[in-house]
Amino acid sequence: MYRYRDLTSEQRAELIEQRRTRGYPPHSPPHLAHEGCRYLLTAACYEHKCHLALDSRRQEMLNRLFETLVKHGIELRAWVVLPNHYHLLAYVPDFTVLGRLFGSVHGSTAYQWNREDHVSGRKVWYRYADRAIRSERHYFTTLNYIHFNPVKHRWVEAPYEWSQTSVHWYLEYYGREWLRALWVQYPVRDYGRHWDWDQP
Numbered sequence: 001m002y003r004y005r006d007l008t009s010e011q012r013a014e015l016i017e018q019r020r021t022r023g024y025p026p027h028s029p030p031h032l033a034h035e036g037c038r039y040l041l042t043a044a045c046y047e048h049k050c051h052l053a054l055d056s057r058r059q060e061m062l063n064r065l066f067e068t069l070v071k072h073g074i075e076l077r078a079w080v081v082l083p084n085h086y087h088l089l090a091y092v093p094d095f096t097v098l099g100r101l102f103g104s105v106h107g108s109t110a111y112q113w114n115r116e117d118h119v120s121g122r123k124v125w126y127r128y129a130d131r132a133i134r135s136e137r138h139y140f141t142t143l144n145y146i147h148f149n150p151v152k153h154r155w156v157e158a159p160y161e162w163s164q165t166s167v168h169w170y171l172e173y174y175g176r177e178w179l180r181a182l183w184v185q186y187p188v189r190d191y192g193r194h195w196d197w198d199q200p
């Protein structure tokens with residue numbers, strides 16, 4: 001996300017030109033619209049600072065995401081909120097509303113938390129990113145990735161130890177054996193390292 005800072009001026013110019021050639025904005029992540037599609041949606045705190053270190057803030061963030069997104073017909077299928085970022089697996093019937101909805105949630109939480117922390121003008125959020133889900137394998141591997149994320153980032157030793165995650169919902173409705181079978185059938189491995197970019 002912050003690789004741009006380490007590039008030379010020539011490398012920056014080349015990267016911007018590549019993005020323009022592909023029709024992407026010069027610096028923001030591309031948001032390619034696929035109406036009525038499933039997406040992995042990710043947002044991170046600016047410079048990955050832990051503005052959601054408190055359990056109460058993570059729960060508040062989750063509540064706001066549910067209230068805002070579900071009201072606009074977006075179905076959250078999996079979620080995890082961590083101290084410095086969150087992931088959602090969602091069905092998005094109208095992709096064009098995402099930017100406005102994330103802007104609303106991020107703007108209001110940044111304002112509130114800056115007031116609570118007695119700071120002004122602090123940038124809390126970085127842009128959100130999306131990845132369209134391309135197959136059943138991609139979908140279930142993404143679900144496993146979301147549930148494993150607190151372990152991956154070493155916040156806990158087991159997914160069930162984290163509070164703000166949908167793993168508890170799946171555990172209640174489908175059971176531990178179903179989750180284990182899903183993990184075996186759709187292992188995470190190198191998720192996020194481009195393996196999923198060209199999945200059918």
